[in-house]
Amino acid sequence: AVEETPTVATQLLAYILIAIVGYLLTTLMVPSIQVYTLRKGICGKDLGKRGTLQGEQPLPEALGIVPGAVFLVCLLFCLVGFAATYPSRMLDVNAALLSICFMLFLGFTDDVLDWPWRYKLVLPSVASLPLLCSYKGSTSVVVPLQLRSLLWKDGHMTAFGDFLGSFVIVDAQATGALINLGYFYLLYMGLLAVFCTNAINIFAGINGLEAGQSYVIACAVLLHNLMEIQRDGPADNHLFSVMLMLCFIGVTLGLLRHNWYPATVFVGDTFCYFAGMTFAVVGILGHFSKTLLLLFIPQVINFLWSTPQLFKLVPCPRHRLPRYDPTKQLMYPSTFPCESHQYTWLKALQGIPSNAQELPNMTVINLCLQVCGPLSEVQLCRLLLLLQCLCCGFGFLCRYCLAKYIFDE
Ligand code: UD1
Numbered sequence: 001a002v003e004e005t006p007t008v009a010t011q012l013l014a015y016i017l018i019a020i021v022g023y024l025l026t027t028l029m030v031p032s033i034q035v036y037t038l039r040k041g042i043c044g045k046d047l048g049k050r051g052t053l054q055g056e057q058p059l060p061e062a063l064g065i066v067p068g069a070v071f072l073v074c075l076l077f078c079l080v081g082f083a084a085t086y087p088s089r090m091l092d093v094n095a096a097l098l099s100i101c102f103m104l105f106l107g108f109t110d111d112v113l114d115w116p117w118r119y120k121l122v123l124p125s126v127a128s129l130p131l132l133c134s135y136k137g138s139t140s141v142v143v144p145l146q147l148r149s150l151l152w153k154d155g156h157m158t159a160f161g162d163f164l165g166s167f168v169i170v171d172a173q174a175t176g177a178l179i180n181l182g183y184f185y186l187l188y189m190g191l192l193a194v195f196c197t198n199a200i201n202i203f204a205g206i207n208g209l210e211a212g213q214s215y216v217i218a219c220a221v222l223l224h225n226l227m228e229i230q231r232d233g234p235a236d237n238h239l240f241s242v243m244l245m246l247c248f249i250g251v252t253l254g255l256l257r258h259n260w261y262p263a264t265v266f267v268g269d270t271f272c273y274f275a276g277m278t279f280a281v282v283g284i285l286g287h288f289s290k291t292l293l294l295l296f297i298p299q300v301i302n303f304l305w306s307t308p309q310l311f312k313l314v315p316c317p318r319h320r321l322p323r324y325d326p327t328k329q330l331m332y333p334s335t336f337p338c339e340s341h342q343y344t345w346l347k348a349l350q351g352i353p354s355n356a357q358e359l360p361n362m363t364v365i366n367l368c369l370q371v372c373g374p375l376s377e378v379q380l381c382r383l384l385l386l387l388q389c390l391c392c393g394f395g396f397l398c399r400y401c402l403a404k405y406i407f408d409e
């Protein structure tokens with residue numbers, strides 16, 4: 001007998017139902033699991049409420065383990081339908097699952113053991129190994145229109161094209177406008193995983209922000225996949241991404257209910273790494289890593305603005321989240337101390353007098369406070385999530401309107 005394969009509509013419906021179950025399971029399980037993490041001392045003080053009674057109580061940390069585990073279970077059920085339709089993609093898909101699972105585990109060790117910074121960079125590259133080792137997809141990239149004349153002229157390769165050809169495979173006929181990056185592509189994918197995970201982790205520190213930004217990005221990725229499916233018909237890579245994103249949105253919303261201001265739990269590095277790895281995996285297997293980066297604009301800006309502190313050009317305190325003033329009940333940019341005529345270039349950049357004895361920590365969160373004035377924690381979170389939505393909208397604009405001038409799609 002011929003086995004019937006489910007249609008796209010039935011598959012989508014099944015994924016949505018599973019995602020709803022994921023949401024309910026996560027919401028119900030977080031309150032019971034938080035008792036156990038608290039008992040083992042996996043907890044932290046809410047630094048955004050310092051000086052109040054609330055700020056004295058330890059809050060359970062690392063609750064990202066719940067949505068992570070529920071996500072994996074949901075996905076296993078989704079895969080039953082996916083495997084029936086696309087049996088040839090199962091190797092990739094299982095490698096992807098293993099990478100996410102590995103990252104979840106390493107993220108949890110970070111919450112328990114508090115790895116130093118240099119280790120945090122290594123963890124995601126280790127976790128992305130299952131995906132990179134089994135990756136059989138294309139390793140080619142399209143050269144932007146404006147750069148093609150550098151590589152090819154009148155149907156021949158230029159000297160620069162020849163030079164590049166000694167590292168990567170450059171299409172000699174100039175027909176495809178592709179270059180095959182080979183192992184460099186794998187390196188790029190590994191770096192993408194490192195970036196996505198850490199970028200979410202350092203754009204954090206106020207209630208609801210980690211889970212909130214992940215939710216917005218996931219919705220944007222989902223929208224992108226649905227539009228692609230609408231335009232070109234169901235493709236395995238986009239359907240795979242839809243499946244992951246629906247489950248991810250379900251469990252993230254479940255967690256966000258408990259992490260939204262005033263938070264009763266912290267999501268921990270477990271969640272940040274898990275979310276980042278999920279995005280990296282769909283970007284890699286879905287072949288839309290450039291679009292993915294367009295949805296990460298606030299995180300990219302936050303990373304770039306943070307580099308002086310991350311690379312220790314200026315001091316970087318353990319926590320850079322905003323300072324809370326309990327009397328005014330508002331948040332102000334947090335600062336680090338410096339000498340009166342130290343880092344004058346940085347002070348000039350920010351319009352701060354060169355004899356100032358402290359400088360604001362360089363994060364987008366503090367930058368928002370510097371520009372918009374003191375805000376309450378929940379206002380600040382809403383503002384940052386609005387910024388995330390606007391940036392995703394801008395990302396879409398670039399992807400769908402400007403891309404044709406660069407890649408002639
Ligand atoms: C990253 C940031 C750090 C920021 C921290 C907050 C860098 C280089 N590191 O460090 O600046 O302070 O995340 O997540 O940018 N917390 C709150 N309210 C929240 C969330 C977290 O007070 O809404 C505090 C709690 O004390 C919690 C702790 O942050 O225990 C978690 O910090 P952790 O995730 O371990 O910090 P990092 O990821 O290392």
Ligand code: MG
Nearest residue numbers: 201268269272
């Ligand atoms: Mg963290």
